Amino acid sequence: MSWREALAPVRMRRIAVAAPQDALGDVLALVADAGCVDLDGAAGIEECADHAVIRDGVAVVAGWTPAQAVDALSLTLATAGGAVVPLPHPPGAEAPSLLRGQGLRGSVNPLVETYGTVPYADVDPAPPAALAYVLMFGMMFGDAGHGLMLLAVAAMLHAGWPARLTRFRGAWPFVAGAGLASILFGLLYGEFFGPTGLVPVLWLDPMSHPASLLLLALSVGALLLGGAYLLGGVNRWREGGLPLALYSPAGIAGGATFIGMGVAAGGWYLAETWLTAAGLVTAVTGLGLILTGFLAEGGGLTQAVIRSADVVIRIGANVASFARLAAFGLTHAAIGWIVWKATLGLWPTAPAFAALVFTAGTLLAFALEALVAAVQALRLEYYELFSRIFQAEGRPFRPLRIPLPAKEAPRCPFRHGEGSSPSARLSS
Structure with a gap:
């Protein structure tokens, strides 16, 4: 092949x-x-x-x-x-x-099929979509101890135990990937069942450097959106040739607008006039292509201008939406900190009760934050990324x-x- x-x-x-x-x-x-x-x-x-x-x-x-x-x-x-x-x-x-379903690849297909049927002409996005999902999940669920618990869940699914979970057996590689991503970010954050000190902080402590975590989240979001525009441009080309790829907000025109806005923002932040100018020229060119495409669809100039402005607003909103990677990662770290501090406070006078608090708090944090991270990563995948990759529905x-x-x-x-x-x- x-x-x-x-x-x-x-x-x-x-x-x-x-x-x-x-x-x-x-x-x-x-x-x-x-x-x-x-x-x-x-x-x-x-x-x-x-x-x-x-x-x-x-x-x-x-x-x-x-x-x-x-x-x-x-x-x-x-x-x-x-x-x-x-x-x-x-x-x-x-x-x-x-979609191809042999081996491990089949376990990630439901991530795409739940959203819709991939058009026959389009690129199969399942592998990169799975990587993006586990990356976002790991950022929000960054705890090496909790990641090990996810690996244990993956092992249980692979073994078909308990029997009631047998129907989810095919998802074990997906869960294992999420667990590995959580371990990676947990090591970067220095989190192992909270700030227990059992692992060193390899990059930053989320509670002490929330601004740096936010910058990372927005940067990751920008990279993922850039990849979505790349796949979207390829799909528009395969669906309708150069005209559709060139003028579509989810194709070359949209990608140029997005990149131009990002370069202009970076030039402004670095006080580099030439970089800001280059970004503005790129963004205006992309926006002009989008406007031309809307005019070709009919509806008049006013409607085309409003729709083009909406594209710009959505790009800004989509990038900002990735701030939730930092927000929920910080929430996860905060819950772990609360559980650990409560455990330390009780340990000198009531060690048995402290152990109970730590165990119950860890299990509650694991269940709650795993659910939140899974839902939020799925939301970002579907609304921010897939909305650019897909513009049509295929026939299953x-x-x-x-x-x-x-x-x-x-x-x-x-x-x-x-x-x-x-x-x-x-x-x-």
Whole structure:
């Protein structure tokens, strides 16, 4: 697989499934058993058969399948007299989207799929989105001790214990990544179940340097937004060519405005006139492209100016929104400080009660702050980043399947990469 293929959803091939009219049911049953063919959204075998085109005793239904499955599917259907006929991609038709799910990569796909279906032409953002998520989570949940607790949770999920959490087993790499990020930032902050002094402060103490933590949060937010504009520009190019990429607020025009505003702000802070001027020129150029694009959509000059001004306001608001990385990181540190100070105060007179306070406080802080950090990182991912990466909704890949109990249902190997189901054998 080339690196270009790895950055996109699974490549689909338009096909026609052909069979003698009297054998169509058996052939469609094999298709459903394989679980790797989307027959244009048909929900069942009978529906597919009803929409089949019949000529001279031969029935044909069209659909989509992963390109790598065509040869194996042809061999399977031949046993019942069926055939797979590759077709050209219909002009203007969008293929269904299926994210790659083999190995560890499949555990992060729900992060994207919960937001929406990636358009077939777009870049698959799941890997960079997962890295951005665990980075933001770690900044807000920076405690090495709590990170170790997350690693323990990941180990439990991987082992399938307790049984009620078995359905979340696939998320263990995601939880482990969040735990590692928390340990990293915990070491930077000198936090190990609070400011216990068990680890040194490698960078800064959040409680003593909140301004530095805020600057880091805004810098990380600016870098993540820059990456989102980069992916957005690539996606706009793939979706509509140069014009869409050039004039879109979520493409080159928006990225130029964002970068220009950032450079101008940096030049003003450093008192560098030339840097401020370069940033303003870049921002004005990007804003001019955005205005031109809005005018091309119709609605008049006034509406285009208002929409362009809204883009500028949103950029500022989006950057400021990343301040929550520092705010919630500081909150986490403050809760840990309170628990630790309470423990130290009780220890000389009531060590047993001090141990109880430390244990209960640690568990409460872990549960509360893990939930808050998870929600806030998700909020930043969806509202600040994905809103630039995605501008359209794709069509999910829905393969024809025989309705079987969940434990027996065939699974497309390109998505799950599991087991010895018929679809897994199909890909071998």
